[in-house]
Amino acid sequence: MDRQIDYRHLESLIALLTVARLGRYTAAATVLGVNHSTISRRIDALQKAMGGHLLTRSPNGWELTDLGRRAMTSAEAIEQAVASIGTEEDPDALSGHVRVAAPDAFSAHLAAPALAKLQQRHPQLVFEIVSETTRARQTRTGMDLEIVIGEPSVRKAASTKLLDYELRLYATAEYVKSHGTPKQLSELSNHSLNYYIDTALTVDKLDEATSALPPMRRAISSTSIAVQYAATMNHAGIGLLPVFLSKHYANMVPVLHDEFSYHSEYWLVGREEALRNKAVQETVRALNDAAANGDWFIPPFSPY
Numbered sequence: 001m002d003r004q005i006d007y008r009h010l011e012s013l014i015a016l017l018t019v020a021r022l023g024r025y026t027a028a029a030t031v032l033g034v035n036h037s038t039i040s041r042r043i044d045a046l047q048k049a050m051g052g053h054l055l056t057r058s059p060n061g062w063e064l065t066d067l068g069r070r071a072m073t074s075a076e077a078i079e080q081a082v083a084s085i086g087t088e089e090d091p092d093a094l095s096g097h098v099r100v101a102a103p104d105a106f107s108a109h110l111a112a113p114a115l116a117k118l119q120q121r122h123p124q125l126v127f128e129i130v131s132e133t134t135r136a137r138q139t140r141t142g143m144d145l146e147i148v149i150g151e152p153s154v155r156k157a158a159s160t161k162l163l164d165y166e167l168r169l170y171a172t173a174e175y176v177k178s179h180g181t182p183k184q185l186s187e188l189s190n191h192s193l194n195y196y197i198d199t200a201l202t203v204d205k206l207d208e209a210t211s212a213l214p215p216m217r218r219a220i221s222s223t224s225i226a227v228q229y230a231a232t233m234n235h236a237g238i239g240l241l242p243v244f245l246s247k248h249y250a251n252m253v254p255v256l257h258d259e260f261s262y263h264s265e266y267w268l269v270g271r272e273e274a275l276r277n278k279a280v281q282e283t284v285r286a287l288n289d290a291a292a293n294g295d296w297f298i299p300p301f302s303p304y
Contacts, residue, residue, distance in 0.1 A: 012046035013075040015039050016054055020072055021274040022099070023061025027142035031097045046071065061142075063156065064273070076276065095124030096279035102147035103133040105225045105242055106266055111147065113297040114290035118282060125279055133223065134202050144274040145283060148267050150205035159269045163291040166243045167209050167262040169255035175235040176253055185214060185259050192219035192237030194228045209240060209262040248298045266291070 018028035018039075025039045032039070047054050054068035064072055102111050107129050115127045133149065152159050169188075182188050193216040200223050201207050210216075219237030222228055232239030238255055239246075240262075246252045268287060274280050289295075 009042075009046050009049055010078060012042040012049075013071065013078055015042040016046055016068065016071055017075040017079060017273075019043065019055060019062050020064050020068065021144060021271060021277060021280075022142050023063070023271065024142045025062070027099070031099070072273065080278075093124065094122040094279050094282055096277065097126045097128070098145070098277075098279050098283050099128045099130070099143045100145045100147070100283065101130040101132060101134075101143045103149060103225070103266075104131040105245065106147050107131040108226075109245065109296045109298070110290050111287060114286045114295065115283065118286040122279075122282070127283075133196075133206070133225075144270060144277070144280045145287075146269040147287075148269060149203050149264055150267065151265065152267055152269050154269055157269050157271050158275055159267050160288075162266045162268050162287060164263060164265050167240050167264065168243050168246070168257055169238050169260060170232060170241050170246050170252040171238045171255050172233060172235050172251050173253050175232075175237070176255070178235070182256060185212075185256060188216055188238070188256075189214040192217045194218075194220050194222075194231040194237045194239040196228075197221040197223060205264045209264070212260065212262070213240075244294075244296055245298070 015028060015032065015038075018031055019025060022028050022031065025036050025043075029036045029039045043055065050067060050071060052067045053065050054071055055062045056065050057063075100107075100111060100115070108131070111129055115129070119125050119127060130143065147162065151161070179191060182191060193210075193213075195210065195218070196206055198218075198221070216238075220227065220231035222231070225242070228239055228241065229245070231237065232241065233249075233251065241252075243261075268284065270280065270284065275284070
């Protein structure tokens with residue numbers, strides 16, 4: 001039988017809570033403003049006090065044992081009690097540190113504006129947005145939430161579709177004047193493409209997007225959608241780009257839109273422990289609301 005929790009171990013309980021949500025000691029240390037060894041000492045002390053292992057290492061990062069889940073309940077109660085002390089004048093106020101990983105177009109044009117509005121309502125919230133385009137991996141930890149392209153296959157996590165989006169071909173008027181306008185898909189083999197780097201692309205949906213196109217020379221490839229836009233807007237070739245941004249730029253000329261489009265989706269993924277956090281729950285709500293309302297931020301002069 002596990003021992004009763006000694007509530008003198010408050011810092012250790014908060015350390016356990018943070019590791020359970022993020023899956024990594026190093027990520028928890030960053031959020032709590034301490035070093036990795038401090039997190040390790042606090043977890044060890046709590047395990048000795050409770051008489052058993054609270055965490056177990058898995059391909060998904062550190063996960064709670066049965067004893068750890070019982071400790072997690074107490075840790076969440078303490079977190080809520082501490083948060084209520086600082087929000088007595090406004091019981092609905094939120095505080096905390098939320099880490100989000102998302103593709104760069106989503107990060108810049110939907111996540112950052114949506115979370116900025118949420119942060120204005122709750123100034124004690126702190127957000128970290130890691131901008132990258134990758135699949136939701138079983139070994140991926142260190143984030144409260146991930147935004148991924150295409151439906152993910154994950155264990156011990158929850159996923160929900162945020163929105164659909166579309167990729168189409170675009171060029172500039174200068175490019176098509178100089179290189180000609182392709183009239184059918186087969187003619188694309190005479191043109192250059194600005195898109196992701198083949199060898200660096202790990203997202204199946206983005207890899208599949210070019211499968212219906214004929215082989216095309218690569219002009220400028222990049223892991224960054226901003227670089228792809230810059231290349232296309234500077235006449236380097238034809239870009240395979242998201243419609244939600246491209247349609248706002250008059251210098252972007254549609255190419256073969258009657259012949260080709262590719263549909264994909266943004267999905268939200270979160271660890272089960274993280275999704276019990278009120279700050280994370282409000283972050284999910286803000287992202288869902290922005291996606292449902294089409295609240296894309298479109299800069300007046302450039303897409304990046």
